[in-house]
Amino acid sequence: MSRPVLIDTDPGCDDAVALLATLEHDALEVVELTTVHGNASVDDTTRNARAILEAVDRTDVPVARGADRPLLVDLDTSEEIHGEGGLRGDLPDPGPATEPGDVHAARRIVEQARAHDGDLALAAIGPLTNVALAHAMEPALPELLDDLLVMGGAAFTSGNVTPLAEANFHSDPHAARRVVRDCEPTIVGLDVTARAAVPPERIAGLTRDAPLGRALSEWLTYYDADRLERYGIDAAAIHDALVLAELIDDGVLETASYPMEVGTDGDLARGALVVDENGVTGDAATGEVAVEADYERYRELMSASLERVLERVGAELSG
Ligand code: RIB
Ligand code: CA
Helix, strand or coil: CCCEEEECEEEEHHHHHHHHHHHCCCCCEEEEEECCCCCCHHHHHHHHHHHHCCCCCCCCCEHHHHHHHCCCCCCCHHHHCCCCCHCCCCCCCCCCCCCCCCHHHHHHHHHHHHHCCCCCEECCCCCCHHHHHHHCCCCCCHHHHEEEECCCCCCCCCCCCCCEECCCHHHHHHHHHHHHHHHCECCCCCCCHCCCEHHHHHHHCCCCCCCHHHHHHHHCCCCHHHHHHCCCCCCCCHHHHHHHHHCCCCEEEEEEEEEEEECCCCCCCCCCEEEEECCCCCCCCCCCEEEEECCCCCCHHHHHHHHHHHHHCCCCCCC
16 A cells, blocks of 8 residues: 655755656655655746656646745755756656646645644655645644654754755745644654765766656755765765655664754754754654664665656656
8 A cells, every 4th residue: 555645845956866766766655746845946846847757757746936036035946056046956847737736835735734644754855845835724734644754854864055054944944943843743864864865877878868867866965066075975864765765764864862953044044954863852742853874775775765756757858
């Protein structure tokens, strides 16, 4: 029995890898994608999400467009990392949208949570604006969801936008504060995702002469040499895929409960995930934090799923 999951996403190269692998794995049923500003504008992340679905012949999955800016701070995108329009590679542009697509992503998150009556997992792999808006619409959202996993934050390690802040939390710190405080998330942060690379050489049949294979190869290597050197790694972190790997196989991550808060003001505090590791606040735990990952299990799971999708559509893609 596949587990229903809704993915809130800002594709984005690592989002794209996560989507490809998840759409192909029978442990999960992707009931909808909701898009958000982040790596690029929401128009671009929505186009990218639809292009990815078309590329793997999964236009059965609806896409709902979401927030075009953070709750309070100004929009800040990362096209310098993910490429012009937010996605490297040359996937064909999607055709015209078939579904009306005029219901806001936040509303769709609430509707899907209610429709699945406690069975829905929500994977948030971009800035948390849509999730915060969904919680504002439906304060019972945490009780309506089976699980909320968030790619974001840097609990016990340095950030990737400021020394304290990870990109998704920095993009919309107020939304992150609300979700961390009130939505009982499992935080999958840089503590575990920074080393979550999927080396292309691990993927048998990665045909670089077919559009999907060429695009996947670019997504898996989206970090430039300077960024690899800065982080002391030899392969790009596919941050978002680690969230979906945990939903596919809940032994991938080891988590621990803590009281947590997200900073919102000032250059340093903005987007900082503050974890009360020593319990000095006396506050109750607000969620889980991923503290360890089984990277070999992650890479095996991702590689196998990506090989399947390449085999299924890789050679057939026109263009
Ligand atoms: O910090 C990594 C996160 O920011 C990932 O979700 C990546 O896609 C970007 O959105
Ligand atoms: Ca993302």
